[in-house]
Amino acid sequence: MPRTVRPRRRLLAALAVLSGLGMVAASPASADPLYQERYRPQFHFTPAQNWMNDPNGLIYYKGRYHLFFQYNPSGNSWGDISWGHAVSTDLVHWKQLPVALPQDDQEMVFSGSVILDRNNTTGFGTRNNPPLVAVYTSAQKASGKQQQALAYSTDGGTTWTKYDGNPVLDIGSNDFRDPKVFWHAPTQRWLMAVALADQHKIAFYSSADLKHWTHQSDFGPAGATGGVWECPDLFPLPVDGNTKKTKWVLAVNLNPGGIAGGSGAQYFVGDFDGKTFASDDAGAVYTPPGGTVVQDFESGSFGDWTATGDAFGSAPATGPVDGQQTVTGFEGKAFANSFHGGDAATGTLTSPAFTVTGDHINFKVGGGNHPHRPGSVPGGRPTPTGVTLADFEGSAYTSPIGDWTTTGDAFGTGPARGTLPGQNQVTGHLGSGLVNSFLNGDAGTGTLTSPAFTIDKKYLDFLIGGGYHPASSDAPTTVELVVDGTVVRSATGSNSEALNWASWDLSDLQGKQARIKVVDDNTGGWGHLNLDQVVLSDTQAKPPSVETGVNLLVDGEVVQSVTGADSEHLDWASFNTKAYTGKEARIQIVDANSGGWGHILADRFTVAGEPALNTTRRAHWLDHGADFYAANTWTDAPGGRRVMIAWMNNWNYGQAIPTSPWRSAQSFPRELSLRTVNGKVQLLQQPVRELTGLRGAGARAPRTRVADTTTPLAVHGGSQELRADLTAGTADRFGLDVLTGGGQRTRIGYDTTTGEVYIDRTDSGATDFDPTFSGVHRAPLALHGGPLSLHVLVDASSVEVYAQNALGEQVTLTDQVFPDPSSTGVAVFAEGGTATLDQLQAWQLKSIWR
Numbered sequence: 001m002p003r004t005v006r007p008r009r010r011l012l013a014a015l016a017v018l019s020g021l022g023m024v025a026a027s028p029a030s031a032d033p034l035y036q037e038r039y040r041p042q043f044h045f046t047p048a049q050n051w052m053n054d055p056n057g058l059i060y061y062k063g064r065y066h067l068f069f070q071y072n073p074s075g076n077s078w079g080d081i082s083w084g085h086a087v088s089t090d091l092v093h094w095k096q097l098p099v100a101l102p103q104d105d106q107e108m109v110f111s112g113s114v115i116l117d118r119n120n121t122t123g124f125g126t127r128n129n130p131p132l133v134a135v136y137t138s139a140q141k142a143s144g145k146q147q148q149a150l151a152y153s154t155d156g157g158t159t160w161t162k163y164d165g166n167p168v169l170d171i172g173s174n175d176f177r178d179p180k181v182f183w184h185a186p187t188q189r190w191l192m193a194v195a196l197a198d199q200h201k202i203a204f205y206s207s208a209d210l211k212h213w214t215h216q217s218d219f220g221p222a223g224a225t226g227g228v229w230e231c232p233d234l235f236p237l238p239v240d241g242n243t244k245k246t247k248w249v250l251a252v253n254l255n256p257g258g259i260a261g262g263s264g265a266q267y268f269v270g271d272f273d274g275k276t277f278a279s280d281d282a283g284a285v286y287t288p289p290g291g292t293v294v295q296d297f298e299s300g301s302f303g304d305w306t307a308t309g310d311a312f313g314s315a316p317a318t319g320p321v322d323g324q325q326t327v328t329g330f331e332g333k334a335f336a337n338s339f340h341g342g343d344a345a346t347g348t349l350t351s352p353a354f355t356v357t358g359d360h361i362n363f364k365v366g367g368g369n370h371p372h373r374p375g376s377v378p379g380g381r382p383t384p385t386g387v388t389l390a391d392f393e394g395s396a397y398t399s400p401i402g403d404w405t406t407t408g409d410a411f412g413t414g415p416a417r418g419t420l421p422g423q424n425q426v427t428g429h430l431g432s433g434l435v436n437s438f439l440n441g442d443a444g445t446g447t448l449t450s451p452a453f454t455i456d457k458k459y460l461d462f463l464i465g466g467g468y469h470p471a472s473s474d475a476p477t478t479v480e481l482v483v484d485g486t487v488v489r490s491a492t493g494s495n496s497e498a499l500n501w502a503s504w505d506l507s508d509l510q511g512k513q514a515r516i517k518v519v520d521d522n523t524g525g526w527g528h529l530n531l532d533q534v535v536l537s538d539t540q541a542k543p544p545s546v547e548t549g550v551n552l553l554v555d556g557e558v559v560q561s562v563t564g565a566d567s568e569h570l571d572w573a574s575f576n577t578k579a580y581t582g583k584e585a586r587i588q589i590v591d592a593n594s595g596g597w598g599h600i601l602a603d604r605f606t607v608a609g610e611p612a613l614n615t616t617r618r619a620h621w622l623d624h625g626a627d628f629y630a631a632n633t634w635t636d637a638p639g640g641r642r643v644m645i646a647w648m649n650n651w652n653y654g655q656a657i658p659t660s661p662w663r664s665a666q667s668f669p670r671e672l673s674l675r676t677v678n679g680k681v682q683l684l685q686q687p688v689r690e691l692t693g694l695r696g697a698g699a700r701a702p703r704t705r706v707a708d709t710t711t712p713l714a715v716h717g718g719s720q721e722l723r724a725d726l727t728a729g730t731a732d733r734f735g736l737d738v739l740t741g742g743g744q745r746t747r748i749g750y751d752t753t754t755g756e757v758y759i760d761r762t763d764s765g766a767t768d769f770d771p772t773f774s775g776v777h778r779a780p781l782a783l784h785g786g787p788l789s790l791h792v793l794v795d796a797s798s799v800e801v802y803a804q805n806a807l808g809e810q811v812t813l814t815d816q817v818f819p820d821p822s823s824t825g826v827a828v829f830a831e832g833g834t835a836t837l838d839q840l841q842a843w844q845l846k847s848i849w850r
Helices: 687-694
Strands: 052-062 062-072 084-086 096-100 107-116 133-140 147-151 176-184 189-196 199-205 214-219 229-239 242-255 265-271 277-279 289-297 306-309 347-350 362-367 387-390 405-408 439-442 446-449 459-466 479-483 486-492 495-506 515-520 527-535 548-554 557-563 567-576 585-590 600-608 631-633 642-646 668-676 680-687 697-700 706-707 708-714 718-730 731-739 744-751 755-762 776-780 788-795 798-804 810-816 824-830 834-843
Touching: 052 084, 052 133, 052 631, 052 642, 062 096, 062 107, 084 107, 096 133, 096 680, 107 147, 133 176, 147 176, 147 362, 176 229, 189 229, 199 229, 214 277, 229 631, 229 668, 242 277, 242 631, 242 668, 265 631, 265 680, 265 755, 362 548, 387 824, 459 479, 459 486, 479 527, 486 495, 495 527, 515 527, 548 600, 557 567, 567 600, 585 600, 642 810, 680 687, 680 788, 680 798, 680 810, 687 697, 697 708, 697 798, 706 708, 706 824, 708 834, 718 731, 731 788, 744 788, 744 798, 755 798, 755 810
Parallel strands: 052 107, 107 176
Antiparallel strands: 052 062, 062 084, 084 096, 107 133, 133 147, 176 189, 189 199, 199 214, 229 242, 242 265, 265 277, 289 600, 306 347, 347 585, 362 567, 362 600, 387 527, 405 446, 446 515, 459 495, 459 527, 479 486, 479 515, 548 557, 548 585, 631 642, 642 668, 668 680, 697 834, 706 834, 708 824, 718 788, 718 834, 731 744, 731 824, 744 755, 755 776, 788 798, 798 810
16 A cells, blocks of 8 residues: 555455454464564563554553553454553553454444543443543444544443444544543533544534534644644643643644654644634744845746756746646745646756855755655666566566466466556556556465576666565565575565666676566555566666756765655755855756656745755654654643653554564653743653663763764663763764664764754664665754753664753654664764763663563
């Protein structure tokens, strides 16, 4: 399935009715004992087995914290969604209980909340024994509608009964979900915050009895709106501990469109009167940093910028062109628009050469989301010359080297003729025929194997598309080169129906006999592969550019690139040009894509001292990492504590992470507060204090100065807590490496050139299970000349970073990582200069499962 579609929301037409949902399934056969498997977190909650996502129904009741969660009782991927259940007395040690709210033949049980109906307003209990009431989204299997429904428990949450009068709130929508309900004392009413997901709105309803609801208001769109809004939470917090000065916090999760890509969690601070939420800054108009405008397209011509192709027309556009939707966000009256001729047209628009002088080039960009791919070449590339092993133009799998053989049902009896029924459009193949294992949808599996041939040329070139499931995954979709019965080369798709060139260097295999094997072992999303034009050649095929973007070229090479967001709205972007001061550069606007959203919009290029921030970067993020989603807080926590937990995963790759027999963990609980920091009210987060109960042996590292090097420390651990202070010297980047060993590391750094804390997981271990996983995630934090304070939680497959400056300003980042179990080291590093580790305290953390 497309990665832009959230799997939990795809209603399956037919799901088996589960039996025995009241029991936690027994552990399957495994090489490792339960809770000691590779990558199993040791102090984060995970179910014994099977798929888990959003935390639900968080409530403290009679001495126990209840954690309900989206759960598949029957498998390790999303489906059959029910409410799992776990309890804890300390937010640290968890006991998994039987499934609380099972799916059935009518509905799946999506996210929601649990409240204590103290006054028995529902009549589900009694005054002496008030009920716990779950308010959840009933996802109707037959219609796809999402309705709000009730279930109740009168035995403290052990057993639950679904209300006969369900649904209690139905607006006829397929995107109406995730109710957060609480008692609002000033109005003496129940209040519900619920997502109008595709409208980027949170709707507020009130009720006297939880059964009859009245709409009060909507909030949004505001902040980040790059994906659907989900899982809202609304709660008050005192500012600086002053109960007479209270603000309300509205948490809104969205997917995609998160700050680190894919899923993310943002928040708004404001006021709530029982009917309407008003954000303190939702309506603020953004003014970018001032500077020198070098091109704003207001002259009526491109001036000294040079156009190629026909996509940009003969002059700047003054609005949408023929066939285009409404364009918004451009400055003044005109802008560059490559939709002339529709998406099929291509071309470039290039500035004259200039000498880089400022720190930043700010501009506006919109249009298609087709990033620049390093190594790609502009213009179409001809088919490599050489020996064609197969072009798949016949009616059967015949080729110049003989007949190819099939197993299974994915490949049929002969090549496909382009796109198959139910498939998105397939592009990039040559001629009419290709290998396409979507014959029976993603459910089909099988292999296609060539006859043997002799390797007598340097390269094997081929066109490949389809699912990204590498050979190392449990269920690959791959093209393999087999020599002497061993797979010596392998390639997979990129979760795209567009085929592009790939190439293997066969220099070390000359004279060998080989076979090509196409493998489709995957029955999930993107569980198919496309292949065409297999050629033995002395020329290495390079993929043609299919980008839509704005590039910065220095010495003729693309050094920075920004693409659109599949939107006709232009938003701010920025190139950081500090490293290129004094060098000759060009700006090039590129439309090399002739498919859907195959165009680019750009406007108002300005040389400035500070970067312009787009809407996503201006939003307030609960976490800047890639793995903090569906964040929600506990109701009725003792002492008025506001404690948050989130699904520690991302819908970009959530179903592909290499864990078994479970998949997904929850973040470590964090306590929230509002503090006035540097004159602004900020949401601060800290791991709950109960963490200290897990501390084992402690260690300290001495003050260490590093100069353009990495220095190992006498600290090790796969599950540990670190507290460190570091001071920048002349280094461009400095910080800590954790989970090091065998060439692996997860880097927690500070970039002095951009003023950002970052996690770099490109060398963190297993990263090849999805193309979107490997990367660097950043959060802005000015140091103002002071030290960087880091509080880091390291578990077997995650890193949570709380970073703070001397003024008390804070950012958090949460990322999953999958290192080798032997990679447990810690080091301090500096790049491009000096930095000092002032102090580091480390504690080994005990397992909560032993």
